[in-house]
Amino acid sequence: MKTKIAISLALCSVLGACNSDDTAKEKPPEIKASMVELELQSVITTQQITALTPPSDRVLIETPLAQLGKHLFFTKALSGNLDTACASCHHPNLGGGDALVLPVGVEALEQDLLGPGRLHDANGVHHDAGPTVPRNSPSTFNIAFYTKSIFHDGRIEMVGDSGSMRTPDVPKGQADANAGTSLAQAQARFPVTSREEMRGFTFEQGTNEELRGALTARFNGTSNELAINNWLEAFRQGLEQPQADAASLLTFDNITLAIAAYENSQVLVENPWAAYLNGDKEAISEQAKRGALLFYKSENQGGFDCASCHSGSFFSDESFHVLAVPQIGRGKGDGVYGDDDFGRFRETKDEDDKYAFRTPTLLNVMQTGPWSHSGAFTQLSDMVLHHFNPSESVADYVPDDVQPGIQYAHWQENTELALAQLARLQDQEKSLLPRASIEKDQLDDLLAFLATLTDPCTVDPACMNKWVPSSDEVDPDGLRLVAYDEDGNLL
Ligand code: HEC
Ligand code: HEC
CATH class of the missing domain: 1.10.760.10 (Cytochrome c-like domain)
Incomplete structure:
Protein backbone atom coordinates (compact mmCIF):
# COMPACT_ATOMS: atom_id res chain seq x y z
CA MET A 1 0.00 0.00 0.00
CA LYS A 2 2.73 2.37 0.99
CA THR A 3 4.58 1.85 -2.33
CA LYS A 4 1.40 2.41 -4.32
CA ILE A 5 0.94 5.83 -2.76
CA ALA A 6 4.56 6.70 -3.35
CA ILE A 7 4.23 5.77 -7.02
CA SER A 8 1.06 7.75 -7.61
CA LEU A 9 2.56 10.77 -5.87
CA ALA A 10 5.65 10.53 -8.00
CA LEU A 11 3.43 10.15 -11.06
CA CYS A 12 1.75 13.42 -10.19
CA SER A 13 5.06 15.19 -10.04
CA VAL A 14 6.16 13.62 -13.34
CA LEU A 15 3.00 14.50 -15.24
CA GLY A 16 2.77 17.76 -13.38
CA ALA A 17 -1.00 17.86 -13.80
CA CYS A 18 -2.56 15.67 -11.16
CA ASN A 19 -5.32 16.76 -8.88
CA SER A 20 -6.31 15.15 -5.67
CA ASP A 21 -9.03 12.88 -7.13
CA ASP A 22 -6.77 11.23 -9.69
CA THR A 23 -6.32 7.64 -8.74
CA ALA A 24 -4.50 4.74 -10.24
CA LYS A 25 -7.80 3.05 -11.08
CA GLU A 26 -9.12 5.89 -13.20
CA LYS A 27 -6.05 6.32 -15.37
CA PRO A 28 -4.42 2.98 -16.06
CA PRO A 29 -2.53 3.85 -19.29
CA GLU A 30 -0.72 6.82 -17.75
CA ILE A 31 0.15 4.80 -14.67
CA LYS A 32 1.94 2.35 -16.92
CA ALA A 33 3.58 5.20 -18.77
CA SER A 34 4.72 6.81 -15.60
CA MET A 35 6.36 3.60 -14.41
CA VAL A 36 8.56 3.61 -17.50
CA GLU A 37 9.31 7.28 -17.03
CA LEU A 38 10.18 6.83 -13.37
CA GLU A 39 12.34 3.83 -14.01
CA LEU A 40 14.19 5.61 -16.80
CA GLN A 41 14.77 8.65 -14.60
CA SER A 42 16.22 6.39 -11.97
CA VAL A 43 18.52 4.63 -14.48
CA ILE A 44 19.64 8.03 -15.79
CA THR A 45 20.50 9.17 -12.27
CA THR A 46 22.26 5.95 -11.29
CA GLN A 47 24.26 5.67 -14.49
CA GLN A 48 24.81 9.45 -14.64
CA ILE A 49 23.67 9.61 -18.25
CA THR A 50 24.00 13.07 -19.74
CA ALA A 51 23.57 14.60 -23.17
CA LEU A 52 26.63 15.21 -25.32
CA THR A 53 27.67 18.83 -25.32
CA PRO A 54 29.59 20.30 -28.25
CA PRO A 55 33.31 20.64 -27.55
CA SER A 56 34.30 24.00 -26.06
CA ASP A 57 36.65 24.64 -28.99
CA ARG A 58 33.89 23.76 -31.44
CA VAL A 59 34.64 24.90 -34.97
CA LEU A 60 31.69 26.50 -36.76
CA ILE A 61 31.17 25.91 -40.47
CA GLU A 62 30.96 29.68 -40.95
CA THR A 63 34.62 30.18 -39.97
CA SER A 139 30.11 9.02 -41.35
CA THR A 140 32.22 12.12 -40.89
CA PHE A 141 29.48 13.55 -38.62
CA ASN A 142 30.65 14.05 -35.05
CA ILE A 143 34.14 12.63 -35.59
CA ALA A 144 35.29 15.56 -33.43
CA PHE A 145 34.17 13.43 -30.47
CA TYR A 146 36.53 10.51 -31.09
CA THR A 147 39.39 11.03 -28.66
CA LYS A 148 41.34 7.79 -28.97
CA SER A 149 41.36 6.50 -32.50
CA ILE A 150 39.98 6.78 -35.96
CA PHE A 151 39.13 4.14 -38.62
CA HIS A 152 37.32 0.83 -38.06
CA ASP A 153 40.58 -0.70 -36.84
CA GLY A 154 41.90 2.39 -35.03
CA ARG A 155 45.04 2.53 -37.15
CA ILE A 156 45.33 6.24 -36.45
CA GLU A 157 45.41 6.59 -32.69
CA MET A 158 46.64 8.70 -29.82
CA VAL A 267 28.69 18.54 -34.83
CA LEU A 268 25.21 17.04 -35.10
CA VAL A 269 24.13 16.19 -31.59
CA GLU A 270 20.87 18.07 -31.06
CA ASN A 271 18.51 15.14 -30.99
CA PRO A 272 15.30 14.29 -29.09
CA TRP A 273 17.18 12.06 -26.63
CA ALA A 274 19.41 15.01 -25.68
CA ALA A 275 16.31 17.20 -25.30
CA TYR A 276 14.78 14.56 -23.05
CA LEU A 277 17.92 14.34 -20.92
CA ASN A 278 17.89 18.11 -20.67
CA GLY A 279 14.43 18.03 -19.12
CA ASP A 280 11.84 17.90 -21.92
CA LYS A 281 9.91 14.82 -20.83
CA GLU A 282 7.76 14.87 -23.96
CA ALA A 283 10.71 14.91 -26.36
CA ILE A 284 10.64 11.14 -26.89
CA SER A 285 7.84 8.61 -27.08
CA GLU A 286 6.87 6.08 -24.47
CA GLN A 287 8.16 3.34 -26.76
CA ALA A 288 11.55 5.06 -27.09
CA LYS A 289 11.69 5.30 -23.30
CA ARG A 290 11.17 1.54 -23.06
CA GLY A 291 13.91 1.14 -25.65
CA ALA A 292 16.24 3.34 -23.60
CA LEU A 293 15.62 1.13 -20.58
CA LEU A 294 16.53 -1.98 -22.57
CA PHE A 295 19.61 -0.19 -23.91
CA TYR A 296 20.92 0.88 -20.51
CA LYS A 297 19.72 -1.73 -18.03
CA SER A 298 22.02 -4.61 -17.24
CA GLU A 299 21.08 -8.16 -18.14
CA ASN A 300 20.13 -9.10 -14.59
CA GLN A 301 17.77 -6.10 -14.52
CA GLY A 302 16.12 -7.34 -17.71
CA GLY A 303 18.03 -5.08 -20.10
CA PHE A 304 20.65 -5.69 -22.77
CA ASP A 305 23.46 -3.47 -21.50
CA CYS A 306 24.18 -2.05 -24.96
CA ALA A 307 25.92 0.79 -23.13
CA SER A 308 28.68 -1.53 -21.98
CA CYS A 309 30.24 -0.94 -25.42
CA HIS A 310 28.15 1.93 -26.82
CA SER A 311 29.04 3.82 -23.67
CA GLY A 312 28.91 7.43 -22.56
CA SER A 313 27.17 10.32 -24.21
CA PHE A 314 28.96 9.57 -27.54
CA PHE A 315 27.75 5.95 -27.51
CA SER A 316 31.20 4.46 -28.04
CA ASP A 317 33.87 3.11 -25.71
CA GLU A 318 36.29 3.67 -28.63
CA SER A 319 37.41 0.13 -28.00
CA PHE A 320 37.44 -2.96 -30.24
CA HIS A 321 35.07 -5.92 -30.08
CA VAL A 322 34.34 -9.04 -32.09
CA LEU A 323 30.80 -9.16 -33.47
CA ALA A 324 31.42 -11.50 -36.42
CA VAL A 325 29.24 -9.64 -38.90
CA PRO A 326 29.23 -11.17 -42.39
CA GLN A 327 32.68 -10.52 -43.89
CA ILE A 328 31.72 -9.50 -47.40
CA GLY A 329 33.68 -7.56 -50.00
CA ARG A 330 37.24 -7.81 -51.24
CA GLY A 331 38.76 -7.79 -47.74
CA LYS A 332 42.07 -6.42 -46.56
CA GLY A 333 44.34 -9.16 -47.90
CA ASP A 334 44.09 -11.32 -44.77
CA GLY A 335 43.42 -15.04 -44.34
CA VAL A 336 44.13 -18.00 -46.61
CA TYR A 337 42.21 -16.53 -49.53
CA GLY A 338 43.42 -12.98 -49.07
CA ASP A 339 39.88 -11.61 -48.89
CA ASP A 340 39.45 -11.66 -45.12
CA ASP A 341 39.71 -8.68 -42.76
CA PHE A 342 41.33 -9.28 -39.35
CA GLY A 343 40.37 -5.82 -38.06
CA ARG A 344 42.20 -4.61 -34.98
CA PHE A 345 44.55 -7.62 -35.09
CA ARG A 346 46.21 -6.05 -38.14
CA GLU A 347 47.42 -3.30 -35.83
CA THR A 348 48.18 -5.11 -32.56
CA LYS A 349 48.94 -8.72 -33.60
CA ASP A 350 47.09 -9.70 -30.41
CA GLU A 351 45.10 -12.92 -31.07
CA ASP A 352 42.17 -11.59 -29.01
CA ASP A 353 41.90 -8.67 -31.42
CA LYS A 354 41.39 -10.85 -34.48
CA TYR A 355 38.09 -9.79 -36.12
CA ALA A 356 37.61 -6.96 -33.59
CA PHE A 357 36.36 -3.60 -34.88
CA ARG A 358 35.86 -0.27 -33.16
CA THR A 359 32.50 0.35 -31.50
CA PRO A 360 30.85 3.00 -33.69
CA THR A 361 28.88 5.90 -32.23
CA LEU A 362 25.11 5.51 -32.54
CA LEU A 363 24.36 9.21 -33.01
CA ASN A 364 22.40 9.67 -36.27
CA VAL A 365 22.62 5.91 -36.82
CA MET A 366 19.35 5.90 -38.79
CA GLN A 367 21.10 8.03 -41.43
CA THR A 368 24.42 6.19 -41.61
CA GLY A 369 23.49 2.84 -43.14
CA PRO A 370 24.40 0.36 -44.49
CA TRP A 371 25.85 -0.71 -41.17
CA SER A 372 28.99 -2.36 -39.74
CA HIS A 373 32.56 -2.24 -41.02
CA SER A 374 31.64 -4.38 -44.03
CA GLY A 375 28.32 -2.67 -44.70
CA ALA A 376 26.78 -6.15 -44.56
CA PHE A 377 23.49 -4.96 -43.07
CA THR A 378 21.15 -2.79 -45.09
CA GLN A 379 18.38 -3.03 -42.46
CA LEU A 380 19.05 -1.52 -39.04
CA SER A 381 16.87 -4.19 -37.42
CA ASP A 382 19.13 -6.94 -38.84
CA MET A 383 22.19 -5.12 -37.51
CA VAL A 384 20.70 -4.93 -34.01
CA LEU A 385 19.46 -8.55 -34.11
CA HIS A 386 22.92 -9.74 -35.13
CA HIS A 387 24.22 -8.74 -31.67
CA PHE A 388 21.88 -11.27 -30.05
CA ASN A 389 22.54 -14.36 -32.08
CA PRO A 390 25.47 -13.87 -34.42
CA SER A 391 25.55 -17.50 -35.63
CA GLU A 392 21.88 -17.46 -36.53
CA SER A 393 22.22 -14.04 -38.13
CA VAL A 394 25.09 -15.32 -40.28
CA ALA A 395 23.24 -18.56 -41.12
CA ASP A 396 20.23 -16.51 -42.27
CA TYR A 397 22.32 -13.98 -44.17
CA VAL A 398 21.43 -13.80 -47.84
CA PRO A 399 24.18 -12.40 -50.04
CA ASP A 400 22.24 -10.51 -52.64
CA ASP A 401 22.79 -7.87 -55.22
CA VAL A 402 21.86 -4.85 -53.14
CA GLN A 403 24.90 -3.39 -54.85
CA PRO A 404 26.21 -4.96 -58.04
CA GLY A 405 29.30 -7.11 -57.91
CA ILE A 406 29.93 -7.30 -54.16
CA GLN A 407 32.65 -9.92 -53.69
CA TYR A 408 31.12 -12.89 -51.87
CA ALA A 409 33.67 -15.58 -52.83
CA HIS A 410 34.67 -16.69 -49.31
CA TRP A 411 32.38 -14.69 -47.07
CA GLN A 412 31.08 -17.84 -45.36
CA GLU A 413 34.50 -19.35 -44.63
CA ASN A 414 35.82 -16.02 -43.37
CA THR A 415 32.76 -15.27 -41.25
CA GLU A 416 32.82 -18.78 -39.73
CA LEU A 417 36.33 -18.04 -38.46
CA ALA A 418 35.10 -14.78 -36.94
CA LEU A 419 32.20 -16.65 -35.28
CA ALA A 420 34.62 -19.23 -33.86
CA GLN A 421 36.73 -16.39 -32.49
CA LEU A 422 33.66 -14.81 -30.88
CA ALA A 423 32.61 -18.14 -29.32
CA ARG A 424 36.12 -18.58 -27.91
CA LEU A 425 36.12 -15.07 -26.41
CA GLN A 426 32.65 -15.61 -24.95
CA ASP A 427 33.68 -18.94 -23.40
CA GLN A 428 36.71 -17.26 -21.87
CA GLU A 429 34.49 -14.41 -20.65
CA LYS A 430 36.46 -11.93 -22.71
CA SER A 431 33.45 -10.73 -24.69
CA LEU A 432 30.97 -8.11 -23.55
CA LEU A 433 28.41 -9.30 -26.08
CA PRO A 434 25.42 -10.60 -24.11
CA ARG A 435 24.12 -14.09 -24.83
CA ALA A 436 20.56 -12.84 -24.53
CA SER A 437 17.42 -13.29 -26.57
CA ILE A 438 15.13 -10.53 -27.70
CA GLU A 439 11.38 -10.35 -28.35
CA LYS A 440 9.89 -8.61 -31.38
CA ASP A 441 8.37 -5.78 -29.32
CA GLN A 442 11.68 -5.24 -27.55
CA LEU A 443 13.42 -4.88 -30.92
CA ASP A 444 10.84 -2.27 -31.93
CA ASP A 445 11.45 -0.44 -28.66
CA LEU A 446 15.22 -0.42 -29.22
CA LEU A 447 14.78 0.89 -32.76
CA ALA A 448 12.46 3.62 -31.48
CA PHE A 449 15.17 4.62 -29.03
CA LEU A 450 17.86 4.63 -31.74
CA ALA A 451 15.61 6.90 -33.82
CA THR A 452 15.75 9.52 -31.03
CA LEU A 453 19.49 9.87 -31.68
CA THR A 454 18.85 11.57 -35.02
CA ASP A 455 19.65 15.27 -35.19
CA PRO A 456 16.78 16.68 -37.33
CA CYS A 457 19.34 18.74 -39.25
CA THR A 458 20.77 15.55 -40.79
CA VAL A 459 17.50 14.80 -42.58
CA ASP A 460 16.88 18.34 -43.75
CA PRO A 461 18.88 19.32 -46.86
CA ALA A 462 18.11 22.98 -46.17
CA CYS A 463 20.00 22.59 -42.90
CA MET A 464 22.78 20.33 -44.24
CA ASN A 465 23.48 22.48 -47.27
CA LYS A 466 25.75 24.74 -45.26
CA TRP A 467 28.27 21.90 -45.54
CA VAL A 468 27.85 21.68 -49.34
CA PRO A 469 29.38 24.32 -51.63
CA SER A 470 26.64 26.23 -53.41
CA SER A 471 26.66 27.11 -57.10
CA ASP A 472 27.09 30.82 -56.36
CA GLU A 473 30.38 30.22 -54.55
CA VAL A 474 33.65 30.38 -56.47
CA ASP A 475 34.83 26.92 -57.53
CA PRO A 476 38.62 27.39 -57.14
CA ASP A 477 39.63 24.83 -59.79
CA GLY A 478 36.51 23.90 -61.72
CA LEU A 479 36.85 20.37 -60.30
CA ARG A 480 34.12 20.58 -57.69
CA LEU A 481 32.03 17.46 -57.15
CA VAL A 482 28.44 18.44 -57.92
CA ALA A 483 26.82 15.25 -56.74
CA TYR A 484 23.55 13.73 -57.90
CA ASP A 485 21.75 10.49 -57.13
CA GLU A 486 20.71 7.75 -59.53
CA ASP A 487 17.49 9.59 -60.32
CA GLY A 488 19.49 12.63 -61.34
CA ASN A 489 18.49 14.70 -58.30
CA LEU A 490 21.20 17.01 -57.02
CA LEU A 491 22.41 16.09 -53.52
C1 HEC B 1 36.34 5.87 -51.93
C2 HEC B 1 35.67 6.31 -50.77
C3 HEC B 1 36.37 7.27 -49.84
C4 HEC B 1 36.95 8.48 -50.13
C5 HEC B 1 37.12 9.12 -51.47
C6 HEC B 1 37.36 9.04 -48.86
N1 HEC B 1 37.00 8.19 -47.84
FE1 HEC B 1 37.13 8.57 -45.89
N2 HEC B 1 36.70 6.65 -45.48
C7 HEC B 1 36.33 5.71 -46.41
C8 HEC B 1 36.34 4.40 -45.79
C9 HEC B 1 36.01 3.08 -46.46
C10 HEC B 1 36.74 4.59 -44.45
C11 HEC B 1 36.96 3.50 -43.40
C12 HEC B 1 38.33 2.90 -43.64
C13 HEC B 1 38.81 2.01 -42.51
O1 HEC B 1 38.33 2.14 -41.40
O2 HEC B 1 39.70 1.20 -42.75
C14 HEC B 1 36.93 6.02 -44.29
C15 HEC B 1 37.24 6.64 -43.08
C16 HEC B 1 37.27 8.01 -42.91
C17 HEC B 1 37.32 8.68 -41.64
C18 HEC B 1 37.31 8.03 -40.28
C19 HEC B 1 35.93 7.99 -39.67
C20 HEC B 1 35.89 7.17 -38.42
O3 HEC B 1 34.77 6.98 -37.91
O4 HEC B 1 36.91 6.68 -37.93
C21 HEC B 1 37.38 10.03 -41.92
C22 HEC B 1 37.42 11.16 -40.93
C23 HEC B 1 37.41 10.17 -43.35
N3 HEC B 1 37.31 8.93 -43.92
C24 HEC B 1 37.60 11.37 -44.04
C25 HEC B 1 37.94 11.42 -45.39
C26 HEC B 1 38.57 12.56 -46.04
C27 HEC B 1 38.97 13.83 -45.34
C28 HEC B 1 38.71 12.24 -47.36
C29 HEC B 1 39.35 13.04 -48.45
C30 HEC B 1 40.74 13.47 -48.21
C31 HEC B 1 38.14 10.90 -47.51
N4 HEC B 1 37.73 10.44 -46.29
C32 HEC B 1 38.01 10.25 -48.72
C33 HEC B 1 36.00 5.96 -47.72
C34 HEC B 1 36.43 7.09 -48.42
C1 HEC C 1 30.44 -6.13 -27.18
C2 HEC C 1 30.26 -4.71 -27.41
C3 HEC C 1 28.90 -4.30 -27.98
C4 HEC C 1 27.67 -4.40 -27.39
C5 HEC C 1 27.33 -4.96 -26.01
C6 HEC C 1 26.74 -3.84 -28.32
N1 HEC C 1 27.39 -3.41 -29.46
FE1 HEC C 1 26.56 -2.57 -31.08
N2 HEC C 1 28.34 -2.65 -32.03
C7 HEC C 1 29.53 -3.04 -31.48
C8 HEC C 1 30.56 -3.05 -32.49
C9 HEC C 1 32.02 -3.43 -32.29
C10 HEC C 1 29.95 -2.66 -33.69
C11 HEC C 1 30.62 -2.57 -35.08
C12 HEC C 1 30.86 -3.94 -35.64
C13 HEC C 1 31.56 -3.93 -36.97
O1 HEC C 1 31.84 -2.87 -37.52
O2 HEC C 1 31.83 -5.01 -37.51
C14 HEC C 1 28.56 -2.37 -33.36
C15 HEC C 1 27.62 -1.90 -34.25
C16 HEC C 1 26.34 -1.50 -33.91
C17 HEC C 1 25.42 -0.83 -34.79
C18 HEC C 1 25.74 -0.38 -36.21
C19 HEC C 1 26.37 1.00 -36.18
C20 HEC C 1 27.03 1.41 -37.45
O3 HEC C 1 27.22 2.63 -37.64
O4 HEC C 1 27.38 0.56 -38.29
C21 HEC C 1 24.25 -0.65 -34.09
C22 HEC C 1 22.98 0.01 -34.59
C23 HEC C 1 24.44 -1.21 -32.78
N3 HEC C 1 25.72 -1.71 -32.69
C24 HEC C 1 23.48 -1.23 -31.79
C25 HEC C 1 23.62 -1.93 -30.59
C26 HEC C 1 22.54 -2.18 -29.67
C27 HEC C 1 21.11 -1.71 -29.83
C28 HEC C 1 23.07 -2.92 -28.65
C29 HEC C 1 22.35 -3.55 -27.48
C30 HEC C 1 21.33 -4.50 -27.87
C31 HEC C 1 24.49 -3.09 -28.93
N4 HEC C 1 24.78 -2.48 -30.12
C32 HEC C 1 25.38 -3.75 -28.09
C33 HEC C 1 29.73 -3.41 -30.18
C34 HEC C 1 28.71 -3.69 -29.27
Missing part, protein backbone atom coordinates in the same frame (compact mmCIF):
# COMPACT_ATOMS: atom_id res chain seq x y z
CA PRO A 64 36.96 30.94 -42.88
CA LEU A 65 39.10 27.84 -42.24
CA ALA A 66 36.10 25.47 -42.29
CA GLN A 67 34.87 27.21 -45.46
CA LEU A 68 38.22 26.52 -47.12
CA GLY A 69 37.96 22.94 -45.87
CA LYS A 70 34.54 22.65 -47.51
CA HIS A 71 35.98 23.53 -50.91
CA LEU A 72 38.89 21.10 -50.42
CA PHE A 73 36.53 18.35 -49.28
CA PHE A 74 34.59 18.72 -52.53
CA THR A 75 37.43 19.07 -55.01
CA LYS A 76 38.54 16.18 -57.20
CA ALA A 77 41.96 17.87 -57.43
CA LEU A 78 43.05 15.82 -54.41
CA SER A 79 42.73 12.56 -56.33
CA GLY A 80 45.47 11.25 -58.59
CA ASN A 81 43.40 11.24 -61.76
CA LEU A 82 41.13 14.17 -60.84
CA ASP A 83 38.06 11.95 -60.52
CA THR A 84 37.29 11.57 -56.79
CA ALA A 85 36.73 13.96 -53.87
CA CYS A 86 36.43 13.26 -50.15
CA ALA A 87 32.73 14.02 -50.55
CA SER A 88 32.43 11.19 -53.11
CA CYS A 89 32.27 8.86 -50.09
CA HIS A 90 31.30 11.28 -47.29
CA HIS A 91 28.48 13.45 -48.56
CA PRO A 92 26.63 15.58 -45.99
CA ASN A 93 23.30 14.73 -47.61
CA LEU A 94 24.05 11.00 -47.40
CA GLY A 95 24.55 10.91 -43.64
CA GLY A 96 28.21 11.84 -44.00
CA GLY A 97 28.82 8.56 -45.84
CA ASP A 98 28.03 7.23 -49.30
CA ALA A 99 24.88 5.16 -48.72
CA LEU A 100 26.63 2.18 -50.30
CA VAL A 101 27.47 -1.20 -48.77
CA LEU A 102 31.06 -0.76 -49.96
CA PRO A 103 32.47 2.31 -51.67
CA VAL A 104 33.44 2.89 -55.25
CA GLY A 105 36.21 5.46 -55.26
CA VAL A 106 38.38 6.15 -58.29
CA GLU A 107 37.34 5.24 -61.84
CA ALA A 108 33.60 5.46 -61.22
CA LEU A 109 31.54 5.03 -64.36
CA GLU A 110 29.83 8.35 -63.55
CA GLN A 111 32.14 10.38 -61.32
CA ASP A 112 29.49 12.59 -59.76
CA LEU A 113 26.82 9.94 -59.23
CA LEU A 114 26.76 9.02 -55.52
CA GLY A 115 24.90 6.35 -53.62
CA PRO A 116 23.16 3.34 -55.20
CA GLY A 117 24.05 3.19 -58.89
CA ARG A 118 27.66 4.29 -58.44
CA LEU A 119 29.73 1.65 -60.29
CA HIS A 120 33.36 1.02 -61.09
CA ASP A 121 33.96 1.69 -64.80
CA ALA A 122 34.26 -1.61 -66.65
CA ASN A 123 37.25 -0.16 -68.51
CA GLY A 124 38.94 0.63 -65.19
CA VAL A 125 42.04 -1.07 -63.83
CA HIS A 126 41.44 -4.21 -61.69
CA HIS A 127 37.79 -4.15 -62.71
CA ASP A 128 35.87 -7.10 -61.24
CA ALA A 129 32.44 -5.44 -61.52
CA GLY A 130 32.37 -4.92 -57.75
CA PRO A 131 33.04 -2.10 -55.32
CA THR A 132 36.71 -1.15 -55.13
CA VAL A 133 37.06 -0.38 -51.41
CA PRO A 134 37.09 -3.16 -48.76
CA ARG A 135 35.29 -1.42 -45.86
CA ASN A 136 32.09 0.57 -45.41
CA SER A 137 32.49 4.32 -45.44
CA PRO A 138 31.83 5.69 -41.93
CA VAL A 159 49.84 7.46 -28.18
CA GLY A 160 50.90 8.72 -24.75
CA ASP A 161 49.28 11.81 -23.22
CA SER A 162 51.09 14.49 -25.17
CA GLY A 163 48.67 14.59 -28.11
CA SER A 164 51.01 12.48 -30.27
CA MET A 165 49.46 10.18 -32.84
CA ARG A 166 50.49 6.97 -34.51
CA THR A 167 49.63 6.66 -38.20
CA PRO A 168 50.26 4.11 -40.96
CA ASP A 169 53.25 6.26 -42.02
CA VAL A 170 55.37 5.24 -39.03
CA PRO A 171 56.30 1.91 -37.41
CA LYS A 172 53.85 0.58 -34.83
CA GLY A 173 54.03 2.23 -31.42
CA GLN A 174 55.80 5.33 -32.67
CA ALA A 175 54.47 8.86 -32.99
CA ASP A 176 54.11 10.46 -36.42
CA ALA A 177 55.68 13.92 -36.17
CA ASN A 178 53.74 15.07 -39.25
CA ALA A 179 50.29 13.94 -38.08
CA GLY A 180 49.07 17.42 -37.16
CA THR A 181 46.92 18.59 -34.30
CA SER A 182 43.79 16.42 -34.35
CA LEU A 183 42.77 12.89 -35.25
CA ALA A 184 40.78 14.34 -38.15
CA GLN A 185 43.83 16.17 -39.49
CA ALA A 186 46.00 13.06 -39.21
CA GLN A 187 43.33 11.03 -40.99
CA ALA A 188 43.04 13.48 -43.89
CA ARG A 189 46.63 12.62 -44.90
CA PHE A 190 45.62 9.08 -45.90
CA PRO A 191 42.66 8.86 -48.29
CA VAL A 192 44.88 10.41 -50.98
CA THR A 193 47.38 7.56 -50.53
CA SER A 194 44.83 4.78 -51.03
CA ARG A 195 44.76 3.59 -54.63
CA GLU A 196 41.11 2.56 -54.43
CA GLU A 197 39.90 5.68 -52.65
CA MET A 198 41.69 8.61 -54.31
CA ARG A 199 45.20 7.93 -55.54
CA GLY A 200 44.11 5.88 -58.52
CA PHE A 201 45.64 2.73 -59.90
CA THR A 202 47.90 4.49 -62.36
CA PHE A 203 49.07 7.62 -60.55
CA GLU A 204 52.71 6.81 -59.71
CA GLN A 205 54.31 9.34 -57.40
CA GLY A 206 56.50 7.26 -55.10
CA THR A 207 56.13 7.25 -51.33
CA ASN A 208 53.17 8.68 -49.44
CA GLU A 209 55.14 11.84 -48.76
CA GLU A 210 56.17 12.22 -52.41
CA LEU A 211 52.57 11.70 -53.46
CA ARG A 212 51.37 14.43 -51.07
CA GLY A 213 54.07 16.69 -52.48
CA ALA A 214 52.87 16.01 -56.03
CA LEU A 215 49.28 16.86 -55.05
CA THR A 216 50.38 20.01 -53.23
CA ALA A 217 52.27 21.14 -56.34
CA ARG A 218 48.94 21.26 -58.18
CA PHE A 219 47.58 23.68 -55.62
CA ASN A 220 50.59 25.98 -55.32
CA GLY A 221 51.00 26.10 -59.06
CA THR A 222 54.48 24.58 -59.29
CA SER A 223 52.85 21.97 -61.50
CA ASN A 224 50.36 23.23 -64.04
CA GLU A 225 47.93 20.29 -63.93
CA LEU A 226 44.98 22.47 -62.95
CA ALA A 227 43.50 24.35 -65.89
CA ILE A 228 41.88 26.79 -63.47
CA ASN A 229 43.68 27.65 -60.25
CA ASN A 230 42.25 30.16 -57.81
CA TRP A 231 43.41 28.30 -54.72
CA LEU A 232 45.80 31.04 -53.55
CA GLU A 233 42.90 33.42 -53.02
CA ALA A 234 40.87 30.70 -51.27
CA PHE A 235 43.78 29.86 -48.93
CA ARG A 236 44.43 33.54 -48.17
CA GLN A 237 40.81 33.91 -47.12
CA GLY A 238 40.67 30.58 -45.29
CA LEU A 239 43.83 31.13 -43.29
CA GLU A 240 43.10 34.86 -42.95
CA GLN A 241 46.48 35.84 -44.35
CA PRO A 242 45.60 38.15 -47.27
CA GLN A 243 49.22 38.94 -48.15
CA ALA A 244 50.87 35.52 -47.79
CA ASP A 245 52.44 33.84 -50.81
CA ALA A 246 51.68 30.50 -52.38
CA ALA A 247 54.76 28.73 -51.03
CA SER A 248 53.90 29.43 -47.41
CA LEU A 249 50.13 28.95 -47.65
CA LEU A 250 49.56 26.13 -50.12
CA THR A 251 51.08 23.31 -48.12
CA PHE A 252 49.74 19.83 -47.52
CA ASP A 253 49.58 20.58 -43.79
CA ASN A 254 47.28 23.53 -44.47
CA ILE A 255 45.14 21.37 -46.77
CA THR A 256 44.60 18.82 -43.98
CA LEU A 257 44.19 21.55 -41.36
CA ALA A 258 41.31 23.08 -43.31
CA ILE A 259 39.68 19.71 -44.10
CA ALA A 260 39.83 18.81 -40.40
CA ALA A 261 38.21 22.13 -39.46
CA TYR A 262 35.41 21.40 -41.93
CA GLU A 263 34.87 17.87 -40.59
CA ASN A 264 35.11 18.94 -36.96
CA SER A 265 32.38 21.51 -37.65
CA GLN A 266 29.96 18.67 -38.41
